[in-house]
Amino acid sequence: MTDDIEAKLPSAMQKTTFTVLGICCGSEAALVHKILNPLEGIENVSVNVLAKTTTVIHDPSEISASQIVNALNKAKLKAGIRELGQVKTRKQSWPNANVIASGVLLLVAMFSYIYQPLIWVSLASIAIGIPGILRRGIAALGRCMLDINVLMVIAVFGAVGLGDYLEGASVVFLFAFAQWLEAKSSDKAQASLESLMNLAPRTAVIAETGETLDVKDIRINTLVSVKAGERVPVDGVVVTGGSTIDESSLTGEFMPVDKEVGSKVWAGSVVLTGFINVATKALEEDSAVARMVKLVEDAQSQRSNIEAFIEKFAKYYTPGVVLIAAGIAVVPWVLSFQDVHHWIYLSLVLLVVACPCALVISTPVAKVCGLSAAAKMGLIIKGGNHLEALAKIKAIAFDKTGTLTEGAFEVVDMQLVEQKIDINHMFYWISSLENLSSHPIAKALVEYSRSHGIQPSREVKEFRIIPGEGISGYVDDCLIQIGNAQLAFRNGWLSENEFYINEAGITVGYVGMDNHFIGYFRLGDQVRGEAAQAVHELQKQGIEVTILTGDSKAAAELIQKQIGENIKVEASLAPEDKMKKIAELKEKWGLTAMVGDGINDAPALAASDVGIAMGVAGSAVATETADVALMSNDLRKIPEAVKLAKAALRKNYQNVALSLAVKLLFFGLAFGGMPSLWAAVVADMGTCLVVIFNSMLLLQKDKKGGSSTFDKASEQLYIRVEPGLDSGCNRTLQGNLEGLHEPLLPPKEKEEKEERPRSCCKGCCGGAKGKEADFK
Incomplete structure (x- = not known):
C-alpha cells in the first residue's frame, strides 16, 4: 500500500526515506500514517509495504528526520533513516x-x-x-x-x-x-x-595519479581510468583509448558496443576489452544509474x-x-x-x-516485481498506474524520424538552382548556419560539407529559429535561410507548377540567400532493422498502430511499405497536429500510447495515456518527459513492455x-x-x-535471448527535434536547447589545412549590390 507524493516540493521542504522493518502489511501502513500525519511540519507520507519503507516530505526546521524515526520507534516499528539508492534488507538466515x-x-x-x-x-x-x-x-x-x-x-x-x-x-x-x-x-x-543500485562501482582510479577515490568524491571533468573486466564508475566521455563495452545493465541490449575517443560511456557498463580513460561528465547522484534507480x-x-x-x-x-x-x-x-x-x-x-x-x-x-523486471530489461516504467495503463492500451502511435528510422541522416545530393554561385559557397553557408542547430539533419549537413573540404564560419549573426519552417541567420553579411517547403512557398521561391522535387522517402531542404532561392539538398534516413518486427508483434497483441510524422506524405508512405501496408500513416503534422491525432485515437480506440524521442514530441507524449520515450540513457530531458523510458533504441522493447505489463x-x-x-x-x-x-x-x-x-x-525473465545491435545513433546523444513538415527542418523547440549543444567545430589544426571559401557577399559576387544585379 502506497501513497502518491507531490512532484514539486516547496523550497523549504525535504524528502527523506526511512526503512521501517516493522511494517508487515497494509494495516501497519495505516498505523504509520496515524503516527506521522498529525505531527507538525509533515507535508506528505508515503508507505511502501513491500519495500518496508516510508517516504516523508517534511520541513526540517519544524521536525527533523531523527524525530520522525523516534516517533515511529515508539510504536516498535524498527525505523531508521535510509539514503536514496540504498536497500536495507534483513540478512537473518534463521528466525530470532x-x-x-x-x-x-x-x-x-x-x-x-x-x-x-x-x-x-x-x-x-x-x-x-x-x-x-x-x-x-x-x-x-x-x-x-x-x-x-x-x-x-x-x-x-x-x-x-x-x-x-x-x-x-x-x-x-x-x-x-x-x-x-x-x-x-x-x-x-x-x-x-538492490542489484540495480549496485551496478556502478563505489570507487574510481584517477588516471593522472593512480589514486583510488570514492565515486561520490569525483568531480566533473576528472580523468578516471578503466581497464578490461572493470565497470565504468562514472558517466563520461572517452578521451583516450578504445574498448568494447557491455551496456546491457542499463539498456537491456546484450550486443557489446565499440567505444572510441569521443564516445559516451555510462556508469555500470562493463569494459570487455582494451583500456580507456574517461572524463567525468556527471556527478554520482546525476548518473544514468542513479536516475534509473530514483525513477524505479x-x-x-x-x-x-x-x-x-x-x-x-x-x-x-x-x-x-x-x-x-x-x-x-x-x-x-x-x-x-x-x-x-x-x-x-x-x-x-x-x-x-x-x-x-x-x-x-x-x-x-x-x-514492484513488474517495475523491477522492466528495469532489468532496460525499461523504466514510472509508476504502477502507468504499468496498469500500458497493459490496457488499444492503440499506439509512433513518431517517424529517430523512432522508426535511425535518425542519422545522410545527404543524398545538393543542387544549385542559381548557377552564378559556386557550390562551395552554398556548402559554406549551409554548414555555418546548421553548425548552430542541434537537429540530426544539421549534423549530416555539416559533416557532408566537411567531406568536401568546407569548414563552417564561427561568426554567424542573428541566428534564429523560424517556427515550423526552418532557420535563418547572417553569414558574412549574407542573410541565409534554410527550411522546408512551407518556408520556400512563403518566400515565393517555389510553386508546384514551376519546380518539383521527387520527395519519395527523401527529406528535402531549401536554401535561400538574401530572399533568393539558390538551391536545395536531399537527405535519406534508414528504417530501423527491427521496426517491422516490433510493429508486427504489437499488432499480434491486438494493438492498432499509427505513424505520426512531420515529414512528407511520400516519405511516410515509403516507411509504411517497409514496415507494413496495414499501418495507418498521418504525414505533414506539426507538433500541435500530433496532439489532435492522439486525441482522435483515444476517442476511437481507448487507451493510447505515443512513442517518441521525449523532446520534440513532448506535447503528444503528454496528451497520450502512456508516453514512451526511447533511447534515453544519459538524457535527463527525455527521461523526465515520458511515462515509460526505454534506455536503448531497440523498438522490440515496446511489445516486450506491453507483454510484461499484461x-x-x-x-x-x-x-x-x-x-x-x-x-x-x-x-x-x-x-x-x-x-x-x-x-x-x-x-x-x-x-x-x-x-x-x-x-x-x-x-524470471529469460536472459538468453539477445537484442539487435545497439543503435549507433544513440551513442551520439545529440538533442533531436522532429521535422515540422515535409523537409524535416522544424526547429520550433530548439531555441531553448542551444545551450545543450556543443557546436560541431573541428580542431584548430584541421581548420588551418581545410579550404574556406571567400565570402560571396564580400567580393566574389561583387558585394550586395552586385548580387542584387545578378539575380535580377
Whole structure:
C-alpha cells in the first residue's frame, strides 16, 4: 500500500526515506500514517509495504528526520533513516531466538497427548513468542487501529481463555514464523532493485595519479581510468583509448558496443576489452544509474488504480469482519445458547481469517516485481498506474524520424538552382548556419560539407529559429535561410507548377540567400532493422498502430511499405497536429500510447495515456518527459513492455482472487463446523507467501535471448527535434536547447589545412549590390 507524493516540493521542504522493518502489511501502513500525519511540519507520507519503507516530505526546521524515526520507534516499528539508492534488507538466515524457542516449546507441548501435564508448556511457548506481537498490538490500539497484531493477540488470549492452550501456542509460533518467511520473501523481491543500485562501482582510479577515490568524491571533468573486466564508475566521455563495452545493465541490449575517443560511456557498463580513460561528465547522484534507480524507487511509491481500490476495500473490510466476529461471540452468549464455547472459538477463527494482509499486499508486490523486471530489461516504467495503463492500451502511435528510422541522416545530393554561385559557397553557408542547430539533419549537413573540404564560419549573426519552417541567420553579411517547403512557398521561391522535387522517402531542404532561392539538398534516413518486427508483434497483441510524422506524405508512405501496408500513416503534422491525432485515437480506440524521442514530441507524449520515450540513457530531458523510458533504441522493447505489463496485471488479478478465495473457503469451513485457529493462521500467512512467490515469477525473465545491435545513433546523444513538415527542418523547440549543444567545430589544426571559401557577399559576387544585379 502506497501513497502518491507531490512532484514539486516547496523550497523549504525535504524528502527523506526511512526503512521501517516493522511494517508487515497494509494495516501497519495505516498505523504509520496515524503516527506521522498529525505531527507538525509533515507535508506528505508515503508507505511502501513491500519495500518496508516510508517516504516523508517534511520541513526540517519544524521536525527533523531523527524525530520522525523516534516517533515511529515508539510504536516498535524498527525505523531508521535510509539514503536514496540504498536497500536495507534483513540478512537473518534463521528466525530470532524467541521464535525458535517458542517453536521448540510448542513441539514439547504436543507430547501432551501422551503425557497430559506437558500441556502447560504451551503457556511457556506463548509467553516467549508473544511479546513482540503484543507490543505492536498495544501500539496500534493506542492509535485506535485494528491491525494483524491486534487480531492475533485477541485470538491467542481468546484461545487461552477457552482453555485451548496448545491452539494458542500454535497461533503464536505459526504467526511469528510466517512473518519471518514473508520478510525473507519480500527481501528476495527487493533484491532485484538492490542489484540495480549496485551496478556502478563505489570507487574510481584517477588516471593522472593512480589514486583510488570514492565515486561520490569525483568531480566533473576528472580523468578516471578503466581497464578490461572493470565497470565504468562514472558517466563520461572517452578521451583516450578504445574498448568494447557491455551496456546491457542499463539498456537491456546484450550486443557489446565499440567505444572510441569521443564516445559516451555510462556508469555500470562493463569494459570487455582494451583500456580507456574517461572524463567525468556527471556527478554520482546525476548518473544514468542513479536516475534509473530514483525513477524505479519513485515508481514504487505510486499507487495503481487497482491498488487504491483494494486499499479502500480493506479499510472497511477488516472492521466489518471484526464486528461480525464480535456478534458471533456475544449474541449466542446473551441468548444462552448451549455450546457458547463453539461460537466464541468460531469468532476467533473469523478474526484470524479476517486479516487483510494477503489481500492488501497482493497488488503492491506484483507492481514492484513488474517495475523491477522492466528495469532489468532496460525499461523504466514510472509508476504502477502507468504499468496498469500500458497493459490496457488499444492503440499506439509512433513518431517517424529517430523512432522508426535511425535518425542519422545522410545527404543524398545538393543542387544549385542559381548557377552564378559556386557550390562551395552554398556548402559554406549551409554548414555555418546548421553548425548552430542541434537537429540530426544539421549534423549530416555539416559533416557532408566537411567531406568536401568546407569548414563552417564561427561568426554567424542573428541566428534564429523560424517556427515550423526552418532557420535563418547572417553569414558574412549574407542573410541565409534554410527550411522546408512551407518556408520556400512563403518566400515565393517555389510553386508546384514551376519546380518539383521527387520527395519519395527523401527529406528535402531549401536554401535561400538574401530572399533568393539558390538551391536545395536531399537527405535519406534508414528504417530501423527491427521496426517491422516490433510493429508486427504489437499488432499480434491486438494493438492498432499509427505513424505520426512531420515529414512528407511520400516519405511516410515509403516507411509504411517497409514496415507494413496495414499501418495507418498521418504525414505533414506539426507538433500541435500530433496532439489532435492522439486525441482522435483515444476517442476511437481507448487507451493510447505515443512513442517518441521525449523532446520534440513532448506535447503528444503528454496528451497520450502512456508516453514512451526511447533511447534515453544519459538524457535527463527525455527521461523526465515520458511515462515509460526505454534506455536503448531497440523498438522490440515496446511489445516486450506491453507483454510484461499484461503479465503484471494478470498477477494482480490472480493474487486478489486467491486472497479472497482462501478467505471465503475458510469462512465456509468455519461455519460448516470445521473451525481451526492454527489452520486459519497457516492459510492466511501461507496466502501471503503464495502471493509474493507468484509475483516474483515476473522476475524470471529469460536472459538468453539477445537484442539487435545497439543503435549507433544513440551513442551520439545529440538533442533531436522532429521535422515540422515535409523537409524535416522544424526547429520550433530548439531555441531553448542551444545551450545543450556543443557546436560541431573541428580542431584548430584541421581548420588551418581545410579550404574556406571567400565570402560571396564580400567580393566574389561583387558585394550586395552586385548580387542584387545578378539575380535580377
